[in-house]
Amino acid sequence: MDLSLTAEELRFRDELRAWLEANVPEDWEQVREEALQDRFAFLRSWQRKLYDAGWAGASWPKEYGGRGASPMQQVIFWQEMARAAAPPMANALGLGLIGPTIIAFGTEAQKMRYLPKILSAEEIWCQGFSEPNAGSDLASLQAEARLDADHYIVNGQKVWTSYGWVADWCELVVRTDPNMPKHKGLTVLLVDMKTPGVVIRPLRQMTGEAEFNEVFFRDVRVPVENVVGKVNQGWDVAIGTLMHERGTFGAGLQILYKRNMDRLIELSRGIQRNARPASQDPIARQRLAQCYAEIEIMRLNQMRAFSRLSATGVPGPEGSIQKIFWSELNQRFQQVAQELLGPYGQLVGRDGHAIDKGVWSYGYLRARGNTIEAGTSEIQRNIIGHFVLGLPRSY
Amino acid sequence: MQFGLSESQEILKDSARKFFAGECPVSEVRRLMETETAYDPDLWRKLAEQGYTGIIFPEEYGGVGLGKVELILMMEEAGRALLPGPLFSTVALAGAVLDAVGTAEQKRKYLTPICRGEARSTLAMLEAAASWDPKDAQIEVLNGKLTGEKLFVPDALVADAIVVVARNGVFVVDAKDSGIKTAAMPAMDLTRKLYSVRFDSVPVEKLGNADGLAKGLDVATAALVGEMVGGMQRTLDTTVEYAKTRKQFGKPIGAFQAVQHQCADMYLETESSRSAVYYAAWALQENAPDAAVAVSIAKMYASDACRTVGNRGIQIHGGMGFTWENDLHLYYRRAKASETALGDATFHRERIARLVIDAGAAVAQGA
Numbered sequence: 221m222d223l224s225l226t227a228e229e230l231r232f233r234d235e236l237r238a239w240l241e242a243n244v245p246e247d248w249e250q251v252r253e254e255a256l257q258d259r260f261a262f263l264r265s266w267q268r269k270l271y272d273a274g275w276a277g278a279s280w281p282k283e284y285g286g287r288g289a290s291p292m293q294q295v296i297f298w299q300e301m302a303r304a305a306a307p308p309m310a311n312a313l314g315l316g317l318i319g320p321t322i323i324a325f326g327t328e329a330q331k332m333r334y335l336p337k338i339l340s341a342e343e344i345w346c347q348g349f350s351e352p353n354a355g356s357d358l359a360s361l362q363a364e365a366r367l368d369a370d371h372y373i374v375n376g377q378k379v380w381t382s383y384g385w386v387a388d389w390c391e392l393v394v395r396t397d398p399n400m401p402k403h404k405g406l407t408v409l410l411v412d413m414k415t416p417g418v419v420i421r422p423l424r425q426m427t428g429e430a431e432f433n434e435v436f437f438r439d440v441r442v443p444v445e446n447v448v449g450k451v452n453q454g455w456d457v458a459i460g461t462l463m464h465e466r467g468t469f470g471a472g473l474q475i476l477y478k479r480n481m482d483r484l485i486e487l488s489r490g491i492q493r494n495a496r497p498a499s500q501d502p503i504a505r506q507r508l509a510q511c512y513a514e515i516e517i518m519r520l521n522q523m524r525a526f527s528r529l530s531a532t533g534v535p536g537p538e539g540s541i542q543k544i545f546w547s548e549l550n551q552r553f554q555q556v557a558q559e560l561l562g563p564y565g566q567l568v569g570r571d572g573h574a575i576d577k578g579v580w581s582y583g584y585l586r587a588r589g590n591t592i593e594a595g596t597s598e599i600q601r602n603i604i605g606h607f608v609l610g611l612p613r614s615y
Numbered sequence: 616m617q618f619g620l621s622e623s624q625e626i627l628k629d630s631a632r633k634f635f636a637g638e639c640p641v642s643e644v645r646r647l648m649e650t651e652t653a654y655d656p657d658l659w660r661k662l663a664e665q666g667y668t669g670i671i672f673p674e675e676y677g678g679v680g681l682g683k684v685e686l687i688l689m690m691e692e693a694g695r696a697l698l699p700g701p702l703f704s705t706v707a708l709a710g711a712v713l714d715a716v717g718t719a720e721q722k723r724k725y726l727t728p729i730c731r732g733e734a735r736s737t738l739a740m741l742e743a744a745a746s747w748d749p750k751d752a753q754i755e756v757l758n759g760k761l762t763g764e765k766l767f768v769p770d771a772l773v774a775d776a777i778v779v780v781a782r783n784g785v786f787v788v789d790a791k792d793s794g795i796k797t798a799a800m801p802a803m804d805l806t807r808k809l810y811s812v813r814f815d816s817v818p819v820e821k822l823g824n825a826d827g828l829a830k831g832l833d834v835a836t837a838a839l840v841g842e843m844v845g846g847m848q849r850t851l852d853t854t855v856e857y858a859k860t861r862k863q864f865g866k867p868i869g870a871f872q873a874v875q876h877q878c879a880d881m882y883l884e885t886e887s888s889r890s891a892v893y894y895a896a897w898a899l900q901e902n903a904p905d906a907a908v909a910v911s912i913a914k915m916y917a918s919d920a921c922r923t924v925g926n927r928g929i930q931i932h933g934g935m936g937f938t939w940e941n942d943l944h945l946y947y948r949r950a951k952a953s954e955t956a957l958g959d960a961t962f963h964r965e966r967i968a969r970l971v972i973d974a975g976a977a978v979a980q981g982a
Contacts, residue, residue, distance in 0.1 A: 221624060221684050222617050223897050229616055292616045485972055499972050502965070509964035512971055513912040520618075520890040527618040541883045598872070604882055605875035609855050612870040 223523075225296070232293050233300060239273055240304035248307050253569060253577055256429055260386055263310035267341040270309065276339040277315060280323065284335035291530045295471065295523055302475040309472075313383060314338035314345035316469040318391045321461045324534070325408075325449040334389070334410065346387035348378040348411070348435060349458065356599045357615075358393075359402045359455060363437060365394040365409060367444070372396070372409060374417075374440040380593070384420050384433030387413050392437075393458050396451055406454035410446040417441075427585045460534070465594050466603075467539020468529065470546040471522050477515050477550065480583070484508065484557050487575065491560055498560055507556045514549045521545060537607035540600040547590035547597065554584040618893070620688070627681075628688040634665060635696035641942050644697050648805035648945070653699035654735075654773040663732020668706055671834075672714060676722055677730035683834060683900040687841035687892055694845025697945055699806035701735045701770035707838030708769070709736035709778045715831030716785050718823035725776055725787065734775040738835070739765035739812055747958040749828055755782045760816040769956075771797050771810035779819070785828055786819035804952035806945065833910040834899055836957045840892040840913045843921045843953050846946045847885040850928040853943065854878060857932055868931070877927040884920035891916050908970045915963035921950040 225233060251262045270276045271285070279294040280286025289297075301308075309315060319338045322330055337343040354361035363376025374394055381390075390411045397405035411418070417440040422430035449457040485499065485508060493501035499508075522542060529535055557580050558565040569578035591597040605611040620628065638661055647653045662668055671686045672678025686707065693702060706729065713725050713736070728734035742753055742765060754763035761779060771777065774790045788795070794817040800809040855878055858869030868874045891913035898906035925947040929936035936943050958966070 221620055221893060221897055223894070224901065225616055295616070488972070505968035505972060506961065506964045508972060509915070509967035513915050513964070513967055516909075516912050517887050517891050517916055520894045521887055523618040524890050524893075530617070531619065538886075540879075541886060544879075544883055545887065598876070601876040601879035602872065604879035605869070605872075609875075609878055609882060611855065611858060611875050611878060612867050614870050614872045614875050 229290075229293060229296060232289060233296050236275065236297065236300045237304070239275065240300060240306055243269060243273070244304050244306045251307075252579060256431065257386075260310060263307055264341045264344075266307045267309040267311060271340040276309065276341075277319065277335075280319065280335065280339065284323075284331050285339045286335075291526050295526045298471045298474055299519075301472075302478045305479055306475065308475060309341070311338055311341045311344050312469075312472065313347055314341075314343070316472065317347065317461050317464050318345045318389075320464045320468075321391065321408075321457060322448065324460050325457045327445075329445070330410070330448065343388040344383055344386050346381050346383040346390050346413075346433075346435075347461070348381060348390045348392035349461075350380045351377060352379055356596055358458070359406070361393060361395060361406070363392070363394045364398065365396050365407060365442070367396070368441075370444050371441045372407075372444065372447075374409070374411070374437045374442055376437050378435045378437075379423070380432050381420075381435045382432045382593075384413075384435050385422060385430065389413060390435070391448070391461065392442075393454055396454075400452065403455045405452050406458065407451050408448040408454040408457040409442050410448060411437075411440065411442050415440050415442070426588065427582055462595065463535040463537070463539055466543040466600065467525055467535030468522075468542075469594065470518070470542045471526070473546055473550075474515075474519055474522070477518070477546075477553070480553065480557075481512055481515055483576070484511075484553075484560065488560055491562075504560060507559065511549075511553045511556050514545075514552070518542075518545050518549055537603050540595075540603045540608075543594060544597055544600045547594075550590050551587045554580075554587040558584055618890075620684075624684060624688060627685055628692060631665075631667075631689050631692035632695065634661075635692050635698055639696050639698050641697070641945075644699055644806060644945065647699040651799075651808075652770070652773045653806050653808055654701060654770070655699075658700065659735070660732055662702060663730070667702065668732050669726075669730030670706065672710065672726045672730055673722075676726040678726065679730075683837065683896040684893065686834070686838055687896040690838045690841035691845040691848075691889075694842030694949075695849045697806055697846065697849070697942075697949060701737065701773055703807070703838065703842060704737040704770040704774070705729055705735045708738045708835045709774075709776070711834035711838070712738055712778050712785065712828060712831035713787075713822070715827035715834070716822040716824050721787070721820070721822060728775070735770065735773050736776045736778065737768055737770050737774040738778045738780070739768045739771070740780045741765065741767045747962055749780050749832070752780050752782050754779070754814075756784065756786055756819050756821070759818060761786060761788060761814045761819050762816055763814055765812045765814075767800065768797075768810050768812045769807050771812050772799075772808065777812065778822070779814075780828065785822045785825045787822060788814065788817050788819050792817050802952065803948040806949060807952060829907070830899075832957065833895075833907055836910050836914050837892055837895045837899060839953055839957055840888065840895070840910075840917045843917045843950065844885065844889050844892055846949055846953075847881070847888060847917075847921055847924045850924050850943060850946050851878070851881045851885050854881065854928040854931050857935075861933075874931055877931055881924045881927050884924050888913070888917040888920045908967060911958075911963040911966045911970070914958060915960045915967065918954045918958075918960040918963070922954055925950045 251259050277286040278289040278297045282288040351361050365372035365374045392409045392411045396407040417438040419436040421434045424430045488499040489497050491498040498504040564575050565580050567574035568581050606613050666679040669678035670681050674680045777788050777790045779786045794815040796813040797810050802809050859867050861868050895909040895913040898909040935941050
């Protein structure tokens with residue numbers, strides 16, 4: 221165990237740190253007030269800037285536009301992004317989930333075609349996994365693809381599709397053989413969202429925004445060369461994607477959590493509690509310290525997971541604890557923020573009294589989704605119980 | 616950068632696990648806990664032969680000279696076996712403080728016999744007010760003599776030297792001095808005995824540099840968390856095994872999500888405690904700027920986690936978990952003692968607040 225940086229890691233860090241110091245846009249947080257589309261455009265151009273400098277996809281192979289860095293350098297990348305209070309990147313699913321899936325299961329031609337444009341944010345990606353009748357029980361999905369010469373013809377519906385409204389491409393899981401058991405007979409296709417027959421409808425979530433969508437497929441023609449992995453073995457590919465979603469995707473969230481924590485501590489100095497600043501109130505201090513510690517433990521759990529990843533190359537089922545940890549932690553954190561802000565916590569951006577233009581009321585509501593999206597907490601606990609601890613399957 | 620154990624660390628942990636399993640099975644734990652001191656001279660000799668009593672002390676004093684991570688790994692395995700007796704008190708508590716505050720001469724004098732297995736030691740810190748903040752010590756040395764009372768002193772009856780935190784410094788006394796009266800404080804944990812120690816004009820030796828006390832206590836705290844992680848792991852393993860074999864409604868109870876999800880939470884709490892304490896140990900070893908915060912984070916988290924892991928483990932065992940015959944309560948008792956020892960979660964949250972909020976700037980992340 222040695223957490224000090226090697227000479228190479230140190231060079232990587234120093235170079236990145238200098239670049240971020242020169243390039244992170246100042247006062248970028250005001251984009252929070254802008255409409256979803258404008259915010260996204262901003263993050264897209266920021267990712268493009270990172271890509272042009274060779275930082276997007278640090279640990280991806282060089283031949284596909286990455287930097288060829290180690291998994292631990294990828295950890296350093298996230299730590300430095302957090303330290304510099306840098307904006308997140310726009311193509312989050314492409315970078316975190318779909319790119320790694322294509323690297324693991326894709327053909328050489330697919331890697332050359334798709335990976336560089338994921339990194340540059342030229343093509344935004346979404347995931348077509350959940351359906352109205354296939355949520356936690358993903359393998360029961362019914363969207364189907366029928367082979368017609370050199371194309372698959374896709375029919376069905378997907379739901380909770382984050383980034384659907386802006387996505388150029390979709391990693392779509394479909395049933396290609398309805399006669400096989402439910403985990404067999406699935407195939408993963410890469411689908412151009414501009415193909416005729418793809419219809420996208422916004423789904424308004426409890427925050428009021430429409431970050432995600434319903435996506436309908438009617439006789440959508442997808443060339444056979446867009447199959448990832450083997451036909452009827454798409455479950456393995458989908459699970460590969462989900463392992464990344466659970467195990468490593470949370471690393472980027474550290475940026476956000478650390479910022480939120482620092483901001484809440486700052487706010488606590490100006491909020492009065494029992495005739496003194498909340499930062500000096502024993503109860504408020506307990507709550508803040510608990511959050512601070514948990515955010516740090518989330519980072520340490522992730523670093524351990526990345527070290528295992530360096531050794532094994534693929535994230536394992538134990539990654540589910542990362543998902544549980546970051547999602548439940550954020551809910552606790554947002555509640556602590558609400559307690560500290562008192563009645564101000566409920567105000568939304570349009571009210572002049574609102575603190576930080578209402579980000580705290582938004583954050584509180586948005587956090588409710590954390591334990592549902594990317595696999596519910598219940599499903600994550602099933603995975604740990606069965607695949608990590610070896611308990612009998614419970615469903 | 617590698618947040619995993621090295622090959623030699625894996626070997627050390629593995630051999631410690633085998634050693635404790637072989638030399639101190641639970642039958643031996645139960646035998647020792649019924650004795651007055653829970654100390655066994657024969658077992659102590661074997662611990663010394665393994666180098667465990669000198670694991671972190673410099674080779675010039677007869678120690679093995681390993682680092683804080685290795686100390687934590689040894690303690691983790693000792694905790695898994697619920698090792699009774701004064702290994703923690705001697706090596707991780709008094710030993711770490713002696714190492715941090717003693718002069719070279721004093722270290723030679725006190726650490727050498729510990730490394731050789733010839734002496735045991737402990738730390739007397741708490742008084743009636745039971746504060747883990749050293750600044751709250753009231754006891755005072757006047758004209759080279761110590762008078763007053765310390766409480767909750769672990770393993771005092773088998774100690775040869777007692778390190779005493781006083782208002783005006785850190786001192787060592789000869790535990791066999793005629794001015795010392797030691798009385799048992801019977802408590803929940805049967806494997807680590809607590810005592811009140813009365814000093815009546817006892818001659819002392821002042822340790823060199825009291826500034827090192829905080830560092831010494833941080834090492835002790837990290838070691839204790841390591842031990843707690845071992846206890847949590849054992850509770851988890853035992854519980855998962857039980858959930859696989861115990862049947863109700865015609866199937867193993869582990870097939871029910873109400874049971875399975877508790878096991879998943881035990882896993883999450885155990886692994887998170889482990890991440891926190893491995894990092895704290897490394898930060899102490901490297902004198903990282905965030906070492907003190909890292910120790911408090913680990914103790915804070917593990918103090919709550921070791922209790923909830925025990926709660927869940929006993930609940931899943933049902934009536935069996937509530938019996939004297941089942942071993943879980945022995946771990947549960949140790950967990951409660953360890954939760955409060957060296958500061959509970961509330962104490963360490965306040966310490967984190969002092970180090971992070973009051974310092975005005977969040978500690979830099981990582982390296």
